[in-house]
Amino acid sequence: MNDKPHLDEEALAELRDVMEDEFDILIQTYITDSSERIKALHQALSGNDQDSFAKTAHSFKGSSINIGASRLGDLCLSAEKAGREGRLDDARQVLPELEAEFVTVRRMMEESLHV
Amino acid sequence: MTDSANPRQLRLLIADDSNTDRLILQAILTRQGHEVQAAVDGEAAVNLYESWQPDMVLLDVMMPRLDGVEAARRIKELAGERLVPVIFLTSLSDSGALAQCLESGGDDFLPKPYNPVIIRAKLGAFDRMRRMHETLTRQRDLIRERNEQLLSEQVTARRVFDNIAHTGCLDVADIRYHASPLSVFNGDILFACPRPAGGMHLLVGDFTGHGLPAAIGALPVAEIFYGMTSKGFSGPDVLRELNQKLVRILPTGIFCCACFVEVDFRDRRVRAWNGGLPDGFILRVDGSRDTLPSTGLPLGVLAPERFAASMSEYVVRPGDQLLLMTDGVLEAGNAGGDWFGEQRLARVLDECPADTSPADFLVEQVQAFSGRSEDTDDLTILALKISADDPVASRPPKASHSALTGPASWSCRYQLDGETLAGFNPLPLLLHVCMAVAGLRQHSGPVYTILSELYNNALEHGILQLSSLWKDGAEGFNRYYAERQARLKQVGSDQYIRFDLEHRMRASGGRLIIRCQDSGKGFKVDRNPGPVLSVGSERAFAGRGIPLIQQLSSDLTYNKEGNCAEVVYDWKSVDTGFEERAGFSD
Numbered sequence: 049m050n051d052k053p054h055l056d057e058e059a060l061a062e063l064r065d066v067m068e069d070e071f072d073i074l075i076q077t078y079i080t081d082s083s084e085r086i087k088a089l090h091q092a093l094s095g096n097d098q099d100s101f102a103k104t105a106h107s108f109k110g111s112s113i114n115i116g117a118s119r120l121g122d123l124c125l126s127a128e129k130a131g132r133e134g135r136l137d138d139a140r141q142v143l144p145e146l147e148a149e150f151v152t153v154r155r156m157m158e159e160s161l162h163v
Numbered sequence: 164m165t166d167s168a169n170p171r172q173l174r175l176l177i178a179d180d181s182n183t184d185r186l187i188l189q190a191i192l193t194r195q196g197h198e199v200q201a202a203v204d205g206e207a208a209v210n211l212y213e214s215w216q217p218d219m220v221l222l223d224v225m226m227p228r229l230d231g232v233e234a235a236r237r238i239k240e241l242a243g244e245r246l247v248p249v250i251f252l253t254s255l256s257d258s259g260a261l262a263q264c265l266e267s268g269g270d271d272f273l274p275k276p277y278n279p280v281i282i283r284a285k286l287g288a289f290d291r292m293r294r295m296h297e298t299l300t301r302q303r304d305l306i307r308e309r310n311e312q313l314l315s316e317q318v319t320a321r322r323v324f325d326n327i328a329h330t331g332c333l334d335v336a337d338i339r340y341h342a343s344p345l346s347v348f349n350g351d352i353l354f355a356c357p358r359p360a361g362g363m364h365l366l367v368g369d370f371t372g373h374g375l376p377a378a379i380g381a382l383p384v385a386e387i388f389y390g391m392t393s394k395g396f397s398g399p400d401v402l403r404e405l406n407q408k409l410v411r412i413l414p415t416g417i418f419c420c421a422c423f424v425e426v427d428f429r430d431r432r433v434r435a436w437n438g439g440l441p442d443g444f445i446l447r448v449d450g451s452r453d454t455l456p457s458t459g460l461p462l463g464v465l466a467p468e469r470f471a472a473s474m475s476e477y478v479v480r481p482g483d484q485l486l487l488m489t490d491g492v493l494e495a496g497n498a499g500g501d502w503f504g505e506q507r508l509a510r511v512l513d514e515c516p517a518d519t520s521p522a523d524f525l526v527e528q529v530q531a532f533s534g535r536s537e538d539t540d541d542l543t544i545l546a547l548k549i550s551a552d553d554p555v556a557s558r559p560p561k562a563s564h565s566a567l568t569g570p571a572s573w574s575c576r577y578q579l580d581g582e583t584l585a586g587f588n589p590l591p592l593l594l595h596v597c598m599a600v601a602g603l604r605q606h607s608g609p610v611y612t613i614l615s616e617l618y619n620n621a622l623e624h625g626i627l628q629l630s631s632l633w634k635d636g637a638e639g640f641n642r643y644y645a646e647r648q649a650r651l652k653q654v655g656s657d658q659y660i661r662f663d664l665e666h667r668m669r670a671s672g673g674r675l676i677i678r679c680q681d682s683g684k685g686f687k688v689d690r691n692p693g694p695v696l697s698v699g700s701e702r703a704f705a706g707r708g709i710p711l712i713q714q715l716s717s718d719l720t721y722n723k724e725g726n727c728a729e730v731v732y733d734w735k736s737v738d739t740g741f742e743e744r745a746g747f748s749d
Binding site for chain 1 (some may be wrong): 181182183184186187190191194223225253254275276277334730
């Protein structure tokens with residue numbers, strides 16, 4: 049259902065170029081912030097807080113797109129929509145998928161850092 | 164990317180609560196050569212804006228504490244007149260939400276993921292807009308400042324102008340006039356000045372153009388008109404000087420349409436010259452009217468040698484009204500696009516009630532026609548009611564501050580020889596010499612009249628041998644002046660008119676002795692004519708002049724030959740309290 053790449057190599061190369069020495073810091077920051085956001089999404093779901101769920105998913109979407117994690121960005125968009133429309137069951141369905149995708153992205157990023 | 168496509172370095176404020184996005188944007192902008200500061204929420208962004216005053220602001224839409232939309236509103240408020248472009252950073256995908264960003268005060272949005280090429284292009288575009296706005300604001304402020312300066316300069320110029328033109332007699336009861344307070348900057352002028360021997364000169368004029376060039380021309384006109392008129396120069400003399408001066412100082416294409424009128428209340432005559440103004444009018448008591456049409460070119464057009472200053476003469480009676488106007492009357496328009504025009508003017512003059520000044524009536528009618536009172540800003544109208552008595556002469560004399568200054572004891576001789584008699588009027592010069600005595604200045608009218616009667620008698624009867632009997636009737640008048648012109652051309656080089664003036668101070672005043680001798684044969688004179696000559700006998704040799712001189716002076720005597728008259732004029736200073744304070748009581 050989603051044929052977008054886990055990580056857009058071209059975008060990542062561009063970022064590496066733009067960020068220069070700060071590229072590592074950027075990746076670390078993304079990984080840390082994303083882990084926080086996944087925690088926040090779980091919390092929002094258990095508290096049935098659809099608004100907070102949607103907002104967090106929105107921010108997660110923005111930074112994922114920016115860093116080249118396109119497939120994760122799409123999953124964030126689905127989560128954001130489900131949250132905004134109050135479809136919490138759908139949200140509960142998409143969250144594990146999103147979490148799994150993040151694990152993949154994270155692994156790929158850490159590999160690229162150690163190249 | 165070439166250098167020319169690079170926007171110059173800008174101070175950029177970015178605000179995003181997402182660390183990743185903020186780091187990326189900051190890196191992109193810094194690499195493009197800008198100075199960047201970052202805030203983590205809306206409130207921090209507003210504070211940073213205030214303290215750092217960046218050129219542009221890039222805001223994430225969704226932020227904690229204060230969202231991007233509200234932060235943008237506050238920043239725009241703080242920026243005031245400055246144009247500070249606000250660009251929203253967003254991953255919003257639906258167009259409704261994007262449009263909302265712009266409606267809430269943003270200038271544009273930048274989608275995530277960030278694209279350095281698009282960012283560079285957008286910043287460049289906004290920087291151009293920002294600089295254009297700065298230029299416009301600066302120019303607008305400059306224009307506003309210049310305009311204020313111009314207005315204040317006009318007020319100053321107006322004050323200077325009023326100082327030069329204030330000596331006029333527009334305030335006498337028989338004159339009614341209408342002129343906008345800033346009419347001089349419309350190019351309109353309106354002057355009235357009493358003549359030393361009685362009567363007055365009137366000048367209504369209209370310079371081509373508006374503003375400063377028109378006002379500048381009005382200054383020398385006022386100076387010459389008032390200066391020469393008070394020194395006793397005749398209408399044609401003043402006109403010639405005005406024309407010559409304007410020809411010299413005004414650029415081609417700027418000139419002064421004018422109507423100049425000399426009013427003689429004693430002789431009940433009006434002499435008029437009109438160059439380019441609409442017709443003036445004499446509205447007769449019997450309801451008829453004479454027009455004073457334009458017969459020459461405006462002042463400031465013709466070279467002095469081609470300028471004709473001859474004036475048309477009209478006999479008037481008390482109660483007649485003289486009416487002069489600029490073309491603002493004829494050109495007044497109404498909402499329908501019609502002009503007031505000559506036909507309407509003629510109708511208004513027919514309908515003017517006898518007890519209303521035509522100037523007031525005309526202004527009312529033009530206002531009613533145009534339906535807008537501001538239209539009367541361009542109206543310059545003057546009406547003078549001819550009265551039986553000279554309205555200026557009956558005004559109380561102005562007390563002089565320094566009656567005792569100037570020369571006290573002096574004498575002089577001034578002689579005009581040969582053909583100089585034909586073309587030169589010595590009266591202003593002689594009056595000027597006498598007026599050096601400050602106390603005599605209050606007597607300039609009688610002194611001028613005496614000088615001018617003596618001179619005219621000597622010239623017309625002594626030298627030219629004209630008979631005043633010819634002056635009876637209109638036809639005779641013309642013959643008299645035709646003959647005068649003809650004989651002036653034949654004055655021999657041995658002919659002369661000589662004035663001897665002598666002045667001495669006396670207790671609380673002085674005595675001026677004027678002797679006037681001519682080279683003519685003289686006339687038979689009763690050796691002892693007595694205090695007043697009978698009307699019948701004086702007409703035979705010297706017109707009305709002699710009884711007038713007798714009336715004005717202490718003594719008038721002629722020599723045996725009848726070609727030398729001596730007038731004694733005793734004057735007392737108008738009490739200013741000056742003498743007592745200064746200890747001149749004896």
